[in-house]
Amino acid sequence: MTRRLAILTQFDPDCGLPAHVHLHLEGLRPVVKRLILVSNSPLDPASRAMAESICDRVIVRPNTGWDFAAWRDVLATEDAAGFDRIILTNSSVIGPLYPLGPICEEMDARAPDIWGMVLSHNKGLHLQSYFLCASAGVVASDAWRSFWCSVQDIDDKRQVIQSYEVGFSRAMTASGFELVPMIPLLPFPASLRIVNIERLKGWVKVPFSVNHINRTVEFHEDLIRRGMPYLKASLIYGKDTYRFVGLDRIRAIPRVKFPFDRLVGKALFGANKGNK
Numbered sequence: 001m002t003r004r005l006a007i008l009t010q011f012d013p014d015c016g017l018p019a020h021v022h023l024h025l026e027g028l029r030p031v032v033k034r035l036i037l038v039s040n041s042p043l044d045p046a047s048r049a050m051a052e053s054i055c056d057r058v059i060v061r062p063n064t065g066w067d068f069a070a071w072r073d074v075l076a077t078e079d080a081a082g083f084d085r086i087i088l089t090n091s092s093v094i095g096p097l098y099p100l101g102p103i104c105e106e107m108d109a110r111a112p113d114i115w116g117m118v119l120s121h122n123k124g125l126h127l128q129s130y131f132l133c134a135s136a137g138v139v140a141s142d143a144w145r146s147f148w149c150s151v152q153d154i155d156d157k158r159q160v161i162q163s164y165e166v167g168f169s170r171a172m173t174a175s176g177f178e179l180v181p182m183i184p185l186l187p188f189p190a191s192l193r194i195v196n197i198e199r200l201k202g203w204v205k206v207p208f209s210v211n212h213i214n215r216t217v218e219f220h221e222d223l224i225r226r227g228m229p230y231l232k233a234s235l236i237y238g239k240d241t242y243r244f245v246g247l248d249r250i251r252a253i254p255r256v257k258f259p260f261d262r263l264v265g266k267a268l269f270g271a272n273k274g275n276k
Contacts, residue, residue: 002108004133005083006032009070010091011040011063017047019263020094020233025054027096031104032087036078038070065153067129068164072151080139084108088132095230097250097258103182103229104133112180113138114172117228118216119181123162126169127179128216131230143175183215183226221245224253236263 006028010021021037028035035055040063043051051058061073067090080086085108096103107115114134116127138144147168154160169179215223216232217240224231231250234240247260 093230113177
């Protein structure tokens, strides 16, 4: 059996353990040997007890440096030598919508150095960082150690994305490691879709490659139909609710098995239902 270590980072302004994070931890538990929650916000006693009932370790740290600084701090205190793969994930996604066991086994059989859900050209070629899985060979490398030693407590999200999300993929490929997405890039011309592009402080609809936009948000239904086990939380709780195709359409996708009734959010049953 593959020995996996998973580290999930979260931030909750209410100082709790949101339902979708609780469900994510439950979904990870069957596929990992060691499970760690690192919270960039305080945890009330009930939430901490709940997390500790699922996880092997629960860490609360100051809200500095976003996910990459949180992962850095945990990796610095964990002995990774006994694990075959390390999973880095966060609270920006809802799921898993499908069991992770078969997905992890399928991807492990392909023996990738590093795999994730989606490979994107948006802001530079990279695996999107809400789910990254690195092999023992990568974790033992100088490139891995050098990257995490370089991570600083940067508060500007755009800089974190460019320096660390895109930067991680760039550093790993520069060292000869292969990045393998579960959902492959679409070839031309299948990659062309009508999308909204911001121009002159407005939006225009133009043919554009989906490989160069955030597919996880813009084309979430398509990805889930292709086997993607996650839905971006911002589609239900945040700035992207107007893009959500609706709970009925997600539930109707074959094989989706997820207790959406344990979530709360107006977009689940609100006016966005059924709209693209």
